[in-house]
Amino acid sequence: MAAYLQNHVWKKYLLRVSILFILLLSLPLQSDFYKTLFTISWQYFIADVFHLVTFLPHYFGEQNGVLDWILILIIALIGAAVWLKKEKPGNADSEQLYYYYLRIFVRFKLAAILFVAGFLKLFPIFVPELSLSHLNTAYGYFADWKHLLLSLSAAPAYLVFLGIVELIAAVLLLFRKTAFLAVIFVIPFYGNAFLADLAYQGPTYFVSTYIVLLTLPIFVYDLQRLGSLIVDFKETLPANWKLDWREISWSKWRLPLKAAFVFVFIVLTGVRSYSIYQQPDSSLHYPSETGLPDIEGKYMVDIFVLNGDTLASSPIDSVRWKDVVFEKWNTLSVRKVNTVFKDEPATAFFQREDDHRDYEYTQVGDRLYYRYTITNDSIALKNPNRNYHDDTYLFKLERPDSVHINLAGFNVRGDTLQVGLRKVDKKYLLYEVKKIGRRGLGYKL
Numbered sequence: 001m002a003a004y005l006q007n008h009v010w011k012k013y014l015l016r017v018s019i020l021f022i023l024l025l026s027l028p029l030q031s032d033f034y035k036t037l038f039t040i041s042w043q044y045f046i047a048d049v050f051h052l053v054t055f056l057p058h059y060f061g062e063q064n065g066v067l068d069w070i071l072i073l074i075i076a077l078i079g080a081a082v083w084l085k086k087e088k089p090g091n092a093d094s095e096q097l098y099y100y101y102l103r104i105f106v107r108f109k110l111a112a113i114l115f116v117a118g119f120l121k122l123f124p125i126f127v128p129e130l131s132l133s134h135l136n137t138a139y140g141y142f143a144d145w146k147h148l149l150l151s152l153s154a155a156p157a158y159l160v161f162l163g164i165v166e167l168i169a170a171v172l173l174l175f176r177k178t179a180f181l182a183v184i185f186v187i188p189f190y191g192n193a194f195l196a197d198l199a200y201q202g203p204t205y206f207v208s209t210y211i212v213l214l215t216l217p218i219f220v221y222d223l224q225r226l227g228s229l230i231v232d233f234k235e236t237l238p239a240n241w242k243l244d245w246r247e248i249s250w251s252k253w254r255l256p257l258k259a260a261f262v263f264v265f266i267v268l269t270g271v272r273s274y275s276i277y278q279q280p281d282s283s284l285h286y287p288s289e290t291g292l293p294d295i296e297g298k299y300m301v302d303i304f305v306l307n308g309d310t311l312a313s314s315p316i317d318s319v320r321w322k323d324v325v326f327e328k329w330n331t332l333s334v335r336k337v338n339t340v341f342k343d344e345p346a347t348a349f350f351q352r353e354d355d356h357r358d359y360e361y362t363q364v365g366d367r368l369y370y371r372y373t374i375t376n377d378s379i380a381l382k383n384p385n386r387n388y389h390d391d392t393y394l395f396k397l398e399r400p401d402s403v404h405i406n407l408a409g410f411n412v413r414g415d416t417l418q419v420g421l422r423k424v425d426k427k428y429l430l431y432e433v434k435k436i437g438r439r440g441l442g443y444k445l
Contacts, residue, residue, distance in 0.1 A: 009084070012095060016080035018217065019102050024072045025210060026109055028055055045272045046120065047284055047350035049264075053112045054207050064206045096241050103221060106214040107173045108261060110186065113211060114170035115265040121163025123277035124156040126349075128285040131360055133325045133333040133367055135428055136298055143343070143363035144200040154430060165189060174258075177238075180222045183215040190215075203345070284350045285359040287329045287371065296328045299405060303420030324421055325367075331360060332381070333367040341365045342387035361385055379407070393417070 028034065033055050040048040056064035059071060120126040127149045134142075134150060142150065152159050165185060172182035190211045197205035222239065229236040245251040276282050281290070301321045304311045311320040315337060322335040344362060351357045354371070361369035361384065368391070370381035377398070383391035395409035395417075405421040 013080055013084055015095065015098060015102075016083050017076050019098060020076035020079045020083075021073060022102070022106065022213065022217075024076060025056060025069075025213070026105075028057075030057060042272070044352045045268065046116075046125075046276060047352055049269060050116050050120070050350055053109075053116050054210075056206060056210060063203070069206075097243065099217070099221065100241075100243050102217050103176075103179070106217050107176075107179050110182075110211065110214045111170045111173040112261070112265050113214075114166045114173070114186070116269055118163045118166030118170055119269050119273040121159045122167060123273045124159040124163075125273060125276050125284055126159060126163075127153045128283055128359065129153055130430065131286065131327055131331075132296065132298065132428075133327065133331070133360065133369070134364070135430070136323070136325050136333075136335070137364060137366045141365035141367075145202040146363040148196060148200045148202065162189075179218050180226075183218045186215050187212060187219065204349075281328070283329075285357060286327070287331060287354040287357055289330045289354060291326060291328055291330045291332075291372075292374065294402065295326045295399075295405075297326060298424045298426050299324045299326070299421035300424055301419060302422050303418065305416075305418040307415055307417075321419065323424075324419075327360075330372050331369060332372060333361075333369045335367050341368070342385070344386050355384065358384065378409075395419075 028037075033052065036048050036051055040052075057068055057072070058064045060067040117126070130150060130153050139147075166189070169182045169185040169189070172178040172185075190208045194205055194208040194212065196202070197208055225236050225238070228234045245254065276284065282288070300323050301313075304320045306319065311317060313322075314320065318336060318338040320336075322337055324335075325333045327333075343365070344358070361367075368383060368388070369385065370391075370393070371384050372382075373380050374397075377396055379395050379397045381393040381395070383389075385391075390412050392412045393409060395407040398406040398408075400406065403423045405423075407417070407419040407421070410416050
């Protein structure tokens with residue numbers, strides 16, 4: 001193959017474009033990557049390592065986009081031309097050596113991504129359980145991308161299956177002889193993820209595109225042999241070119257680097273993912289601060305008095321609250337009818353700070369979400385959606401019994417408000433299934 005590349009300048013040029021393009025997409029050249037790297041901690045290890053392995057450069061905004069890929073491609077095209085022009089004639093194996101190093105890089109980069117993503121799905125924490133607010137929201141009020149995530153939430157067994165596939169592919173990528181078999185799994189797997197991102201208007205299709213891109217150097221290397229075997233039915237021998245590591249100056253670092261890779265992406269990632277799975281109250285998506293004790297549930301609004309005027313329940317009243325849901329963390333959501341809600345784009349999957357965790361209220365209509373803080377007998381509500389930065393309340397909270405809650409206070413504009421809430425004894429099928437199983441409820445499938 002080296003002679004083939006030597007005799008075809010455009011092949012040599014294409015190889016250098018591929019090397020530069022993949023490296024420029026992969027190597028972190030921006031400060032936010034190093035900010036995460038140098039502040040990594042065990043508490044946020046999964047979120048941090050996920051952001052590090054899926055990091056893509058973003059020169060034109062907060063997230064990677066088409067303009068970034070075009071810019072990097074232009075740089076790669078120019079850089080490859082300069083590289084090829086300035087390169088002195090070398091031995092016949094130089095092209096094979098470049099290609100070999102490229103395949104090593106994409107193998108371990110791809111394996112790192114798959115190990116992290118695989119453990120997040122094997123211990124189904126990639127997407128959280130549906131919150132009570134989600135369970136009390138009509139299906140049509142969710143955006144397309146949120147539909148996909150909520151469907152995965154409701155089917156953890158499928159999520160586990162996806163994780164097993166990713167982990168198997170990641171293990172196969174660690175060995176040169178099985179790397180091609182790994183990409184046979186990865187290409188349709190993440191090709192489907194890319195199509196799902198497009199179909200459901202998800203924000204992560206550049207990551208899935210990047211993952212498929214990483215498979216191409218491995219896939220193309222054996223593509224001709226694969227065609228000879230399964231199309232022409234010819235006896236096909238594997239590639240016989242092999243690097244003599246004894247001639248490579250840095251070969252002494254191979255085993256330490258592999259050991260470090262295994263320790264970080266298999267041992268630490270697997271242990272931390274399992275520990276999060278074992279802690280029911282921990283989450284990578286919802287706030288970590290616990291809510292008021294024994295308050296979780298759905299409450300109907302029996303009394304609603306605004307500025308001294310009592311508003312009766314009405315299907316067209318856009319001011320009166322319809323119902324309120326208290327989560328087990330410090331969030332409550334308010335359902336309002338006949339109201340246009342202002343959504344904001346979802347950010348990254350996992351965020352460290354509670355204030356940045358927007359999974360529960362992005363790409364969802366029908367309800368307004370509030371984070372609350374408690375001071376003595378007062379409760380302060382603040383809408384975390386940036387489109388509602390002035391949507392705040394301060395109430396005096398009374399709980400005369402385990403069923404009723406009384407709120408009396410005012411909003412940021414000075415309007416007085418009194419709200420009487422009554423808890424509803426509502427059963428949720430997903431929770432009942434977890435208690436006794438599908439068969440116990442009469443389902444055979």
